[in-house]
Amino acid sequence: MKPRRSNQNSQAMTLIEVLVVIASLVVLAAMLLPALAASKRKSSRIGCVNYLHQIGLAYKTWEGDNGDKYPMGVSATLGGSMEMAATGNVVQTFQVMSNQLSTAKVLHCPADMEHFETNSFAGLSSSNISYFVSVDMTNDIYPQMILDGDDNFAIGGIPVKSGLLQLSTNAPISWTTARHHFLGNIGLADGSAQELNNSGLTNLLRQTDVATNRLAIP
Numbered sequence: 001m002k003p004r005r006s007n008q009n010s011q012a013m014t015l016i017e018v019l020v021v022i023a024s025l026v027v028l029a030a031m032l033l034p035a036l037a038a039s040k041r042k043s044s045r046i047g048c049v050n051y052l053h054q055i056g057l058a059y060k061t062w063e064g065d066n067g068d069k070y071p072m073g074v075s076a077t078l079g080g081s082m083e084m085a086a087t088g089n090v091v092q093t094f095q096v097m098s099n100q101l102s103t104a105k106v107l108h109c110p111a112d113m114e115h116f117e118t119n120s121f122a123g124l125s126s127s128n129i130s131y132f133v134s135v136d137m138t139n140d141i142y143p144q145m146i147l148d149g150d151d152n153f154a155i156g157g158i159p160v161k162s163g164l165l166q167l168s169t170n171a172p173i174s175w176t177t178a179r180h181h182f183l184g185n186i187g188l189a190d191g192s193a194q195e196l197n198n199s200g201l202t203n204l205l206r207q208t209d210v211a212t213n214r215l216a217i218p
Contacts (some may be wrong), residue, residue: 036099046112048150048185049193052131055148056191057105058100063139070095070147073138088164090133090216095121104128109150111179115218126162129218130179131187135164136214143190143207150184151217152176153201160217167213172200 006184066074070094074080081092085171094107098121101107109130116127132151153160156172167173175184175198186204187193196204205213 007139048180049195051106051109052148052185053191054102054189055131056187056193058129058198059147059165060140060191061100062083062097069139070081071133072133076115085133085216086164086214088162088216089126090129090131090218091126092126093133093216095124095128097160107131109179109185110125112152114152114178126218131218132165132218134213135216136210137189140189140191143188145189146204146213147187147189150175150187152179153184162217165202165215167205167215168211169208169213175201210216 022100051093063070066079069080071081072085073082076084076092079096081096094104095099098104101121104118104121104124107124107129110113112130115127115130118124131148132149133148134146137145137147151160151176154176155167157174158177159178175182180195183195183197184201185193185195186201186214
């Protein structure tokens with residue numbers, strides 16, 4: 001008996017059709033990926049601002065319980081971080097505020113690829129911290145002064161290094177691309193936080209009205 005032949009036409013795609021579909025997907029991906037990347041960067045920036053805001057509230061709470069001074073204005077013998085902060089070490093400043101911060105997770109910016117998140121204050125190190133600390137900001141008498149912020153900035157195009165940085169008000173400061181693509185976040189002494197571009201960062205530094213700003217860089 002001869003096998004029956006099907007009267008149905010083959011539904012298989014031709015090579016040309018397959019190539020057209022692949023090309024269409026490539027074009028679609030090329031259109032969507034930049035938008036998704038921008039959305040991810042924006043989400044990371046928002047997360048970073050929120051963390052700085054939480055840190056600012058922790059400072060305010062700690063200040064209320066310690067003679068209206070931030071940890072940088074209280075000696076380590078009295079439970080503060082004055083001596084360590086003056087050497088450029090930020091760890092103790094955040095460790096003494098562990099009760100107010102609740103979790104060390106907020107010390108790491110979501111967009112920071114150079115440091116590593118941790119939930120523990122016991123083993124906290126500079127490698128877990130994304131934010132600098134203003135050594136001389138010991139209280140909130142000047143609420144719009146710089147308290148802390150993203151540490152990914154450069155002086156004269158050279159990224160700052162870990163340790164104590166003495167920064168003049170006219171220093172050629174700018175954000176690097178490492179975190180928020182020429183944007184960054186700064187926490188102020190009143191507990192607020194804001195996103196700044198390069199010119200905004202320069203202007204804020206000039207408003208400090210001091211010859212030199214000492215910053216502890218993680």
